[in-house]
Amino acid sequence: MKQFDIIIAGGGAAGFFTAINIAERHPKLSIAILERGKNVLEKVRISGGGRCNVTHACFVPNELAKFYPRGEKELRGPFHRFASGDTMEWFEKHGVALKIEDDGRMFPTTNSSQTIIDCFLGATQKLGVQILTGQSIQSIFKSEKGWKIDTQNENYRCEKLVMATGSNPKIWELLESLGHSIVPPVPSLFTFNIKDARIKDLPGISATASVRINGTKLKASGPLLITHWGMSGPAILKLSAWGARDLFDRNYRFTISVNWLNTDLDDALEQLKELKLEHTKKTVAKKSPFDLPNRLWESLTWASGIGPEMQWANLSNSQLQQLAEQLTRGQFEVNGKSTFKEEFVTAGGIDLKEIEFKTMQSKLLENLYFAGEILNIDAITGGFNFQNAWTGGFILADAIG
Secondary structure, eight states: OEEEEEEEEOOSHHHHHHHHHHHHHOTTSOEEEEOSSSSSOHHHHHHHHHTOOOEESOOOHHHHHTTOTBTHHHHHHHHHHSOHHHHHHHHHHTTOOEEEOTTSEEEETTOOHHHHHHHHHHHHHHHTOEEEOSOOEEEEEEETTEEEEEESSOEEEEEEEEEOOOSOHHHHHHHHHTTOOEEEEEEOSEEEEOOOTTTTTOTTOEEEEEEEETTSSOEEEEEEEEOSSEEESHHHHHHHHHTHHHHHHTTTEEEEEEESSSSOHHHHHHHHHHHHHHOTTSBGGGSOSSSSOHHHHHHHHHHTTOOTTOBGGGOOHHHHHHHHHHHHHEEEEEEOEEEOTTOOOEEEEEOGGGEETTTTEESSSTTEEEOGGGBSOBOOSSSHHHHHHHHHHHHHHHHHO
């Protein structure tokens, strides 16, 4: 039986960040990280395309919280204590400089996730935190003396237990047996599978668009990327996050309306009529008169019944109407989803009503704490899910001593 003051279950970003912050505040405490796999920080390694999108340059706590479909209300207070600016300062203090890209995402200046991994491994080694791999948790018991954790090959005891295991169904099941409520997990960040002649030959094409899911209030704007299997990009990923449960209930079969011009039908129709008068002898499909890739424009003109050699002057009112429809409310059938790169985020986890967010402690069980995606908190893409992990770990470390 191995004894520690604090055990942190989960060798991911939330677990390491929490361990480092606790050890820095309380150097005399014995701390161990239990990781079920052979390696630690694997999700950090692949995040952000191997660059690790550490956080996002949104420095106003209440605004930052708006990027979380689940957890917005609960995170407002914690973000006033530790948010994106604090994350920048923390990493710089630990020897990692961050940079802000044009879209607000923040990465290490090295453009390598290994920089973050090395930072975490170096800090835990310096602080004497034990990292124990190959420790798949089989059972958790609460007693008057603290916590007993059994893995497949070892038994542990600790006074205080931190759960930072991410989206782990087995751990959720164990915590449910201890009295916690689990919101059933469903995928959160995913792309849309669409087979449609209008986009079949356009993978790699992107444009800024507004997308609405028909029959719902769900809508989002931003870059939209056409892929080999359908549509992706920030606009689609936002919809997948905010609509995670609704789209799961629909078995990922629904219709979207895409507005490529971000304007209404009548305005688009007026612009097309003006173009007909201005460019009478020019070929319609040859060049886009809007801020759209030419190949996408050509495809939309074809879908509107406009031939490849047709001139503006020869367009009928019906063709102008159809083109305006394609540009502002083109209908696309979604039939399934695909995982967004290697990053898998779920909506679901420990019910937030059972967490004290001033300490990240369980309201049901004393000396049980939570950090990261094990909670029913998730965000859109852009560094926000990591920020939740950093914030929870920092607050938890403040409280746990």
